[in-house]
Amino acid sequence: xxxxxxxxxxxxxxxxxxxxxxxxxxxxxxxxxxxxxxxxxxxxxxxxxxxxxxxxxxxxxxxxxxxxxxxxxxxxxxxxxxxxxxxxxxxxxxxxxxxxxxxxxxxxxxxxxxxxxxxxxxxxxxxxxxxxxxxxxxxxxxxxxxxxxxxxxxxxxxxxxxxxxxxxxxxxxxxxxxxxxxxxxxxxxxxxxxxxxxxxxxxxxxxxxxxxxxxxxxxxxxxxxxxxxxxxxxxxxxxxxxxxxxxxxxxxxxxxxxxxxxxxxxxxxxxxxxxxxxxxxxxxxxxxxxxxxxxxxxxxxxxxxxxxxx
Amino acid sequence: xxxxxxxxxxxxxxxxxxxxxxxxxxxxxxxxxxxxxxxxxxxxxxxxxxxxxxxxxxxxxxxxxxxxxxxxxxxxxxxxxxxxxxxxxxxxxxxxxxxxxxxxxxxxxxxxxxxxxxxxxxxxxxxxxxxxxxxxxxxxxxxxxxxxxxxxxxxxxxxxxxxxxxxxxxxxxxxxxxxxxxxxxxxxxxxxxxxxxxxxxxxxxxxxxxxxxxxxxxxxxxxxxxxxxxxxxxxxxxxxxxxxxxxxxxxxxxxxxxxxxxxxxxxxxxxxxxxxxxxxxxxxxxxxxxxxxxxxxxxxxxxxxxxxxxxxxxxxxxxxxxxxxxxxxxxxxxxxxxxxxxxxxxxxxxxxxxxxxxxxxxxxxxxxxxxxxxxxxxxxxxxxxxxxxxxxxxxxxxxxxxxxxxxxxxxxxxxxxxxxxxxxxxxxxxxxxxxxxxxxxxxxxxxxxxxxxxxxxxxxxxxxxxxxxxxxx
Ligand SMILES: [Zn+2]
Numbered sequence: 141x142x143x144x145x146x147x148x149x150x151x152x153x154x155x156x157x158x159x160x161x162x163x164x165x166x167x168x169x170x171x172x173x174x175x176x177x178x179x180x181x182x183x184x185x186x187x188x189x190x191x192x193x194x195x196x197x198x199x200x201x202x203x204x205x206x207x208x209x210x211x212x213x214x215x216x217x218x219x220x221x222x223x224x225x226x227x228x229x230x231x232x233x234x235x236x237x238x239x240x241x242x243x244x245x246x247x248x249x250x251x252x253x254x255x256x257x258x259x260x261x262x263x264x265x266x267x268x269x270x271x272x273x274x275x276x277x278x279x280x281x282x283x284x285x286x287x288x289x290x291x292x293x294x295x296x297x298x299x300x301x302x303x304x305x306x307x308x309x310x311x312x313x314x315x316x317x318x319x320x321x322x323x324x325x326x327x328x329x330x331x332x333x334x335x336x337x338x339x340x341x342x343x344x345x346x347x348x349x350x351x352x353x354x355x356x357x358x359x360x361x362x363x364x365x366x367x368x369x370x371x372x373x374x375x376x377x378x379x380x381x382x383x384x385x386x387x388x389x390x391x392x393x394x395x396x397x398x399x400x401x402x403x404x405x406x407x408x409x410x411x412x413x414x415x416x417x418x419x420x421x422x423x424x425x426x427x428x429x430x431x432x433x434x435x436x437x438x439x440x441x442x443x444x445x446x447x448x449x450x
Numbered sequence: 451x452x453x454x455x456x457x458x459x460x461x462x463x464x465x466x467x468x469x470x471x472x473x474x475x476x477x478x479x480x481x482x483x484x485x486x487x488x489x490x491x492x493x494x495x496x497x498x499x500x501x502x503x504x505x506x507x508x509x510x511x512x513x514x515x516x517x518x519x520x521x522x523x524x525x526x527x528x529x530x531x532x533x534x535x536x537x538x539x540x541x542x543x544x545x546x547x548x549x550x551x552x553x554x555x556x557x558x559x560x561x562x563x564x565x566x567x568x569x570x571x572x573x574x575x576x577x578x579x580x581x582x583x584x585x586x587x588x589x590x591x592x593x594x595x596x597x598x599x600x601x602x603x604x605x606x607x608x609x610x611x612x613x614x615x616x617x618x619x620x621x622x623x624x625x626x627x628x629x630x631x632x633x634x635x636x637x638x639x640x641x642x643x644x645x646x647x648x649x650x651x652x653x654x655x656x657x658x659x660x661x662x663x664x665x666x667x668x669x670x671x672x673x674x675x676x677x678x679x680x681x682x683x684x685x686x687x688x689x690x691x692x693x694x695x696x697x698x699x700x701x702x703x704x705x706x707x708x709x710x711x712x713x714x715x716x717x718x719x720x721x722x723x724x725x726x727x728x729x730x731x732x733x734x735x736x737x738x739x740x741x742x743x744x745x746x747x748x749x750x751x752x753x754x755x756x757x758x759x760x761x762x763x764x765x766x767x768x769x770x771x772x773x774x775x776x777x778x779x780x781x782x783x784x785x786x787x788x789x790x791x792x793x794x795x796x797x798x799x800x801x802x803x804x805x806x807x808x809x810x811x812x813x814x815x816x817x818x819x820x821x822x823x824x825x826x827x828x829x830x831x832x833x834x835x836x837x838x839x840x841x842x843x844x845x846x847x848x849x850x851x852x853x854x855x856x857x858x859x860x861x862x863x864x865x866x867x868x869x870x871x872x873x874x875x876x877x878x879x880x881x882x883x884x885x886x887x888x889x890x891x892x893x894x895x896x897x898x899x900x901x902x903x904x905x906x907x908x909x910x911x912x913x914x915x916x917x918x919x920x921x922x923x
Contacts, residue, residue, distance in 0.1 A: 179494070179495070180490070180494045181451065181454070181455065181494050182493055182494040182495065182496050182497035182499070182500050183454055183458060183479065183482050183483045183486050183493060183494070183497060183500060184451040184454035184455060184482055184486060184494075185451060185454075185482070185485050185486045185488075185489040185490070186451050187451065187453075187485070189452070189453050190451050190452055190453075193452050288451055289451070289485075289486075289489040289490070427488060427489045427490070427491075428489050428490050428491075429489065429490050429491030429492075432491075
């Protein structure tokens with residue numbers, strides 16, 4: 141009989157949380173992209189400099205998180221979630237209903253985070269509520285970018301840079317670990333997680349956002365077939381590999397035995413290579429206008445290759 | 451996307467506070483708009499509000515005019531030798547200037563500009579391009595524009611063209627204005643470059659060469675009314691029709707465009723014709739025509755007044771007046787004019803309009819030059835537009851109209867070449883003009899005298915070695 145300290149349970153839990161979180165996020169991202177049109181600015185489309193800005197945020201944000209006292213940090217997180225939810229829901233259910241729903245979800249998150257964490261069941265209920273919040277934020281944000289003109293090329297480069305960043309900040313300067321620890325047990329935890337027994341397993345909002353971006357950018361650029369390939373990469377390299385790594389080595393299990401893995405380090409390079417392959421095989425990416433014009437159509441491969449296919 | 455927002459903000463701040471535009475930022479904003487269309491097929495909602503100052507009401511409009519005029523006048527008092535002197539001579543206080551006090555300042559005329567051009571150049575500005583007026587009245591006037599002015603005008607023009615889908619990356623613009631109208635030509639080319647469109651500047655060349663270039667190729671055309679008339683005649687002679695052209699819009703600038711020529715151009719060339727007002731001296735202030743035939747004046751970049759021809763004060767509804775235009779700083783900075791009397795005559799509309807541009811103040815279309823009005827009796831002044839429209843409506847379609855008119859014994863006498871009146875008796879001719887409100891007797895002249903009767907811009911033929919084209923034929 142295995143003891144609670146064995147690696148099996150946390151690994152299985154991490155695997156389940158990561159795969160489920162990733163798949164649900166991706167599915168909802170795709171559904172949202174196909175069904176809902178978000179407002180966009182009069183002039184402007186996502187471009188390379190937005191990646192720089194985005195990355196600047198991602199680099200700066202954890203530092204903020206570490207410096208700021210917890211209360212203003214939670215307020216900032218609450219505002220971020222609120223705006224993400226409002227932006228995402230408004231095109232679907234109108235402004236009034238949006239504010240009601242968002243109000244309830246946010247209030248419930250605070251209340252559950254403050255009162256229900258005494259028991260495992262309480263933890264589980266909190267996680268489920270928080271997970272809904274986080275997945276919605278990821279779906280909304282991914283769609284905001286892709287519907288705003290972000291291309292697979294942008295996502296691929298973004299993923300590659302994040303891979304380096306993630307590895308550095310996990311192994312060399314483990315801010316990521318400290319951060320993940322800091323939020324657990326507080327409202328607006330920016331991760332999808334679940335608890336069984338004494339184990340908490342999480343997958344970060346940032347990771348889910350990147351997977352969602354990758355899949356819907358592939359769908360927009362090259363159609364459903366490319367999106368399926370992207371999903372497989374996201375699940376394997378973004379969820380399965382990071383979750384299984386602790387089985388091979390224990391560097392990913394910290395003092396509290398929560399599993400901390402630089403998920404982007406595995407996903408980024410794979411995503412980038414996949415993008416290069418798609419580009420070589422199918423040519424230039426479709427624009428948003430092209431995507432909306434032929435919603436479920438796969439991009440034919442470039443003529444030379446197509447001719448060689450029987 | 452974020453950068454685009456910053457650029458939009460910078461532009462808006464320049465427009466609101468009257469600070470000089472950052473031309474690089476403006477130029478990149480055009481590229482952003484083009485990229486947006488590439489990605490989404492169209493701009494987002496409310497795109498037009500980006501460059502059009504949305505005036506909430508009249509008070510808002512007056513406030514914008516007052517602030518812009520004061521800013522412009524203060525700068526002129528400081529930097530323009532002519533206006534420093536002019537203001538002092540007329541006791542005009544630039545510091546407290548507004549649309550009302552402006553009325554006390556005499557207008558600036560073409561003679562002022564002709565006699566002292568150097569005194570109009572503001573200190574510290576860097577003239578870059580000289581452009582000459584190519585009107586048919588009098589000597590050519592030279593106006594200097596700075597690089598800044600050209601870049602701002604081109605970028606704002608390109609932005610407006612993109613926002614209104616008047617120009618996109620797939621377009622080929624063919625330009626038929628005199629090559630000496632360097633500002634117009636340069637701005638066309640710059641605008642096309644910013645949007646990524648192709649630009650073919652041909653000038654006033656042999657019409658058959660122009661048609662050869664146009665057929666199956668150009669998608670937009672910028673052209674003078676008289677040259678457009680010649681193109682239509684030539685196209686019909688060659689049996690060309692809409693299927694032979696790819697045009698999607700025709701921009702007509704300066705000169706009087708008659709409904710007859712406009713309708714024929716739309717029918718033969720297969721594209722809508724827009725009739726615009728623009729003038730070298732008051733670049734970049736323009737007016738655009740609406741479906742009701744009004745001329746709507748751009749109030750963002752300049753102040754437009756209509757001064758009664760006889761009274762010299764604001765024209766009453768229904769009265770004829772001359773357009774007096776003041777381009778604002780920061781749109782013009784090098785050789786700006788204040789209260790420039792264009793001598794282009796319009797009629798003040800009798801009341802509010804309900805066309806598609808109802809929010810923008812309007813006058814009648816330009817009716818002609820003030821010097822060309824014909825006073826038959828003190829109560830009856832005949833405008834060049836009435837005459838052009840009536841002559842171009844003749845069954846023989848003598849386009850562009852060649853005629854001479856003058857009062858004779860309390861009536862109007864119109865001299866027309868024989869070709870123009872072909873197929874009509876004297877009585878028929880009198881009826882034709884009477885139906886158009888003109889009590890006229892017609893004197894028929896020999897055809898060879900036609901070109902000398904009325905000068906039009908298409909007479910400014912640019913020669914080539916290849917084509918020997920009889921001018922004015
Ligand atoms: Zn109108």
